[in-house]
Amino acid sequence: MAAIYSLYIINKSGGLIYYKDYGSAGRMDTNDSLRVASLWHSMHAISQQLSPVSGCLGIELLQADTFDLHCFQSLTGTKFFVVCEPGAQHMENLLKFVYELYTDYVLKNPFYEMEMPIRCELFDINLTQAVQKDRVAFLGR
């Protein structure tokens, strides 16, 4: 599971609704993850303002010195982003798969309230399976 460091889901107003760490050094506490998530939400919006051509939908990939951040925004404004090793492949597919899991196990859960933190056991289980390395490779096919 080395390829993926963490996964975040933020709602359309920038609130963190799901955060899972898969073994990054120096784990972030709850407050920090909330701050990072809302900061990402704003940076995503600002990047659209600065586009030299029209039709910009925000940052898809941020390449930092020690990690890559892939972001996927659904049509309803929910953002999924994953922090992974530099150059990790098939992350777009993984994010779209996470979106599918989200629609299946979270949105279809009658006890889930929209825009609130995700607490669904089935979602957790299926996500853990998807994030495992062999599965990520499988999604790339």
Add this chain to the structure above:
Amino acid sequence: MQFFGGSEISPSPPAPTASGNNGHMMYVFNRNGVCLLYREWNRPLRTLDAQQDHKLMFGLLFSLKSLTAKMDPTSAVEKGNLGMPQLPGQGCSFHSFRTNTYKLSFMESPSGIKIILVTHPRTGDLRESLKYIYNLYVEYVVKNPLYTPGSPIRCELFNTTLDQYVRGIA
């Protein structure tokens, strides 16, 4: 997966042409956030006036840098709070980001000079090119005896060399 099948949902501009017209714009900031240089080659969309645009760009880079410094998953040392002031070269930085309509490449020199190049989203890694542009800056601007550090760059020779070089890479 059917929903995403076939076409991409995010519209992106046509593929880059070989003729070298894919550089959109370039910014140079000093460590105080003063925009020393702004060049633009191909920018059909302007949402803000020039000064606001420069401020927003500097703010974006500054915040993204504090985000990456905080997020860095490989170092276990205490990174301080989000937004802790960082010296150039300190903490985990970033070198580019990509949206569906553009790619922004970023370099910061040890003296805090930030060079930003905005190009077509499908351009490759421009880290070496930015280093070359930094060298141009050193040769044509810093070594110019008439240039006062911290003031906007007005060097004809730098601008022409830069235009030529950017046409060559992007």
